[in-house]
Amino acid sequence: MMQLQQFTDTTALNQDFANRLLALLQQAIDERGAAYLVVSGGKTPQALFQTLSQxxxxxxxxxxxxxDDRWLDDSQADSNERLVKATLLQNNAKAAQFISLYANTASAFDGVAQVLPRIAALxxxxxxxxxxxxxxxxxxLFPCSGQIKQGLAPDAPAVLATEPTTAPYQRMSLSLPRLLNSRLIFLHLVGSNKLSVLDKAMADTDVYAMPIRAFLQHPVANVTVMYTAK
Structure with a gap:
């Protein structure tokens, strides 16, 4: 089930989003003494991370x-781990625990054996x-990747290595079933072009052509789209 929440600008979106996340994490801490938050890299969430960190x-x-993360150590500029440590794991949030998707191996495929146990038991x-x-x-989970069917399979392992042909670097990614095993899933979108992509994703059902469909059209998953045009 997909719900679309639209905001006037990124400031309004980020404040509302941070409040929602804070409530979810607090509830988890109250109920089980611990909370687990999965985030994504890129430019879009950086301001949200900075707000949440405080x-x-x-x-x-x-x-x-x-x-997911690119197969780079956190000294590299394109590392998502580096971004999260520099934006989210600061201020009050510096006390949070962090689980890396990186291991010091020659390839992401070689690193699966080290990374998988970190995630599978969560x-x-x-x-x-x-x-x-x-x-x-x-x-x-790229449509161009030779590993896309593995990553979207109902019995996929918690993590898998992928190698997209349309983007640089090998990657380590959580699989569809591991990501779906969450109380709530948010899709964070900024820009009118992303709304067009979302409309396209909802207009057909081929998950291998657009893997985001596996989340948006899942019969049970609760997916909230947090969107602003600017």
Whole structure:
């Protein structure tokens, strides 16, 4: 089930979004003594991360991880881990625990054996924040990837290595079933072009052509689209 929430601008979106996330994380801490937040990289969430980092919360009881990352260590500019550490894991949120999707191996495919145990044992996430590319990819589940059917399979492992042909770097990505195992899923979109992509995604059902459809059209998953044109 998909719900679309539209905002006048990014400031309004980020404030509302931060409040929603804060409430979810607080509820999880109250109920089970710990909270689990999955985030995505890129430019879109950076202001949200900075807002969230300053919120009052028992951040030492929160575990943060990425939906995916490029196969780069966090000294590299294109590393999502680097971005999250520089924007979200600051201020009050500096106390949060972080689980990396990177291992010091020659390739992402070689690194799966090290990364998989970190993720497979985690409980249900409290919130997952996804992004969406112009091609309908989300996380590193790319339609051009030879691993797309594996990543979208109902019995997929928690993480998998992918190698898109239309984007640089090998990747480590959480799989569809691992991402769906969350209390709430958010899709964070900024720009009128993203609304056009969303409309296209909702107009057909081929998940391999646009992997975001596997989330938006899932019969049970609760997906909230947080959107602003500017």
């Amino acid at each position: 919120t009052e919360l028992a951040w030492d009881k929160v575990t943060v991880l990425l939906a 409980p249900t996430f409290d919130a997952v924040i996804l992004g969406m590319g112009e091609d309908g990819h989300t996380a590193s």
